[in-house]
Amino acid sequence: MGKAPLVLGPMMRNVDQTSASIWVETSEAARVVVRAEARSWQARTFSVRGHHYALVEVDGLQPGSSIPYSLEVNGLQAWPELDSPFPPPVIPTLAAGRQLRLAFGSCRTSTDHGKSGNRTHGVDSLRAFALRLAREPEHRWPDLLLFLGDQVYADSTTKEMQKFIRARRNIKEPPGKELKDYEEYAELYRLAYSDEANRWLLSTVPSAMIFDDHDVRDDWNASLSWKRKMEATSWWHGRIVAGLTSYWVYQHLGNLSPAERATDPLWRRIAAYQAGNDDGGDRELDLTEDLEAFADRADKEPRSYRWSYCRDFGSTRLIVVDSRAARELAPERRALVDEDELAWLDEQLQGGFRHLLIGTSLPFLLPPGLHHVESWNEAMSEGAWGPLAGWIGERLRQAIDLEHWAAFQNSFREVAGLVQEVADGRRGPAPAIIAFLSGDVHYSYASEVQRSTGSRIVQAVCSPIRNPLPRLMRSFTAVMSYGVATPVGALVARSIKVPEPPFMWRGLKGPWFDNNLATLEDTVNGLAIRWEKGEADRKDPEHPRVREVARVLLEPRQAAAPPSAQPAGPPSAQQSARRSDPLQS
Structure with missing residues (x-):
């Protein structure tokens, strides 16, 4: 049996009244297609350290709509899975x-x-x-x-994550049970997002994210003394570059609105590739070098990126x-x-x-x-x-x-x-x-x-x-x-x-x-x-x-001006009566 076409996702990320961003990680270089209401939108994957990702920009939607969708990888339906016990995933746009x-x-x-x-x-x-x-x-x-x-916890790993680490390096050498590089971050994110119930939820409800210290390490940037202590280790530079690189891929990219992506230098590189203007032709865009250089600069010069x-x-x-x-x-x-x-x-x-x-x-x-x-x-x-x-x-x-x-x-x-x-x-x-x-x-x-x-x-x-x-x-x-x-x-x-x-x-x-x-x-x-x-x-x-x-x-x-009485959600939720208790679903 071959690899499953999807490693992670789809994840419903930034959604507004007329557009949605759908993120995936695939097992190989691929063309990813989203289909809904006889329409389709597509994107080619880009790679980072041998992992493959795509963000499909779905546009031209109706405000306040909630439409079922499917996702294909290289021509084969990958989501929803044919035997899924969960309701069909939907694209839920906002309503004015x-x-x-x-x-x-x-x-x-x-x-x-x-x-x-x-x-x-x-x-x-x-x-x-x-x-x-x-x-x-x-x-x-x-x-x-x-x-x-x-x-994700890069500094306090589970037994499952430690098993992965032991299979590729000596866990007794620094940084020990903590994460060392991008490959380990990719596995940590796979563990975080692969449970079938949470995966379904994230495929149909929009999400936004921000990091805290354990995404990198406990007390991250607590003080200048803390930072100097980390920089004196043999492994910190690799950790912070891998941490910010993977954060941009797995969390931050989906936070961006279409307008914000259009001004992001890394996304503009991806967009040029998607449009066929990159000199790589049909080859998959490898963003590793650009992304790691960006992460290194974002750490050393925080004002270089928001x-x-x-x-x-x-x-x-x-x-x-x-x-x-x-x-x-x-x-x-x-x-x-x-x-x-x-x-x-x-x-x-x-x-x-x-x-x-x-x-x-x-x-x-x-x-x-x-x-x-x-x-x-x-x-x-x-x-x-x-x-x-x-x-x-x-x-x-x-x-x-x-x-x-x-x-x-x-x-x-x-x-x-x-x-x-x-x-x-x-x-x-x-x-x-x-x-x-x-x-x-x-x-x-x-x-x-x-x-x-x-x-x-x-x-x-x-x-x-x-x-x-x-x-x-x-x-x-x-x-x-x-x-x-x-x-x-x-x-x-x-x-x-x-x-x-x-x-x-x-x-x-x-x-x-x-x-x-x-x-x-x-x-x-x-x-x-x-x-x-x-x-x-x-x-x-x-x-x-x-x-x-x-x-x-x-x-x-x-x-204050009263809010609209129209609730959000899938069609069944939109049609249901609102209960009198404001804290009841």
């Missing part, structure tokens, strides 16, 4: 005036879904979500799946911020987002929207006590108490991950100021809700800035999708975040003369430590957010059910 429904979360490890995998990693909440959509099509489908970092992006969904704007690669680590200019990135974010933070969503893998608003501890640690690490205390602070920063927005006080205060301007109506009509959506911390919660006028400013965290903390670590995290850190944090921050935060915030829900996936929906009553987990019967571990963990309804403080 339709309110947004978005699912989000972060931190997902890839291992088996039987008893063993569930025992060590818990039930995959993304997979439970996929199975519910497949068996209950009356549930409204999200317009977007937003993955906020750590889609990983952040912005999407408008009717009356809701979503801004997804790179909080890892765009950092400025020089102590005198230390910032979580450099000047160019901050200027771009400044341009996107505007009023005139019903809701403004800011996706950042790292929570902007940590629990207040932990926020103070991180701000104290930053000042200590940067020398406020002298070199010895700075050395101790740096080791503490790396040991317990004190490197969120709170640990970059200049950036925190600058962004807080910009957001307050939007919330106060100084950048156009104030949105009803400004919500930071985040992950990373391996527990979930919701909190809100204390203010009586203008927009409500909230933080919603959903983490992990599948990678729970051990119970002992949960207790430590709870103490650090909500216990001793609360009274002690403010005291130590004042002791080192860290200024008070520009506003105060309080908890609305949480914390909880379940594997879960959150769903956010714009409703006539406000912004509704629900967190759900998967639960599996011991006798049937591979078919989990979904159970609600928590919910919150954020009602507008001031009047």
Whole structure:
């Protein structure tokens, strides 16, 4: 039996009112064709390190439509598989005036879904979500799946990944069980996206992504000291080049809109090849050299490329911020987002929207006590108490991950100021809700800035999708975040003369430590957010059910234009009646 034509995909990526981007990895050089409603669109594969990829641009679609499609590789149907138990995949375009429904979360490890995998990693909440959509099509489908970092773990590998590594190199030599090169990244992504339920879900629901530290390595760009330590190893350069190269291929390329792709130098190289203008003729375009040179430069010169992006969904704007690669680590200019990135974010933070969503893998608003501890640690690490205390602070920063927005006080205060301007109506009509959506911390919660006028400013965290903390670590995290850190944090921050935060915030829900996936929906009553987990019967571990963990309804403080009542989803979902409870699917 020959190789299956598809290694991964199809994945439904950037979708707007009239177009969709469908990504695949194939087992060999191929012509990939998407067929829907007697029309077809095609693309030839390009290669990176011997792997083959294509992104098919589907255009000329009707707004608000949901049409079944099939995908062929070299003339043979590869998707949907003929014996698939799942509903036909569809291309779901956006509709003008339709309110947004978005699912989000972060931190997902890839291992088996039987008893063993569930025992060590818990039930995959993304997979439970996929199975519910497949068996209950009356549930409204999200317009977007937003993955906020750590889609893959390059530094904490599973047994399956370690088996692959051992087959090709000595795992006792650096970097050991961690990833070394592109070939290992390609296998890691294959493990992450090949489960049949998740694969079906990603073939029919649009997705957007951003990296966090474990996509490359724990504490990635925590400080200049951390970066210098990595650069002194024999393997770091290969890791960062492979990590950014594979991220562009597997995650970032699909984030780009057609207009953004048209200005991307790498995509323009692919587009020229697709148009037959490349001197390679019918030979497959090998993008390896160009892409690795790009990745090397993106690491050394972060301002040379922007990983952040912005999407408008009717009356809701979503801004997804790179909080890892765009950092400025020089102590005198230390910032979580450099000047160019901050200027771009400044341009996107505007009023005139019903809701403004800011996706950042790292929570902007940590629990207040932990926020103070991180701000104290930053000042200590940067020398406020002298070199010895700075050395101790740096080791503490790396040991317990004190490197969120709170640990970059200049950036925190600058962004807080910009957001307050939007919330106060100084950048156009104030949105009803400004919500930071985040992950990373391996527990979930919701909190809100204390203010009586203008927009409500909230933080919603959903983490992990599948990678729970051990119970002992949960207790430590709870103490650090909500216990001793609360009274002690403010005291130590004042002791080192860290200024008070520009506003105060309080908890609305949480914390909880379940594997879960959150769903956010714009409703006539406000912004509704629900967190759900998967639960599996011991006798049937591979078919989990979904159970609600928590919910919150954020009602507008001031009047805002009501959203359209027309829901999104496949035809069956579009025709179903909307229930009275805004948090019900």
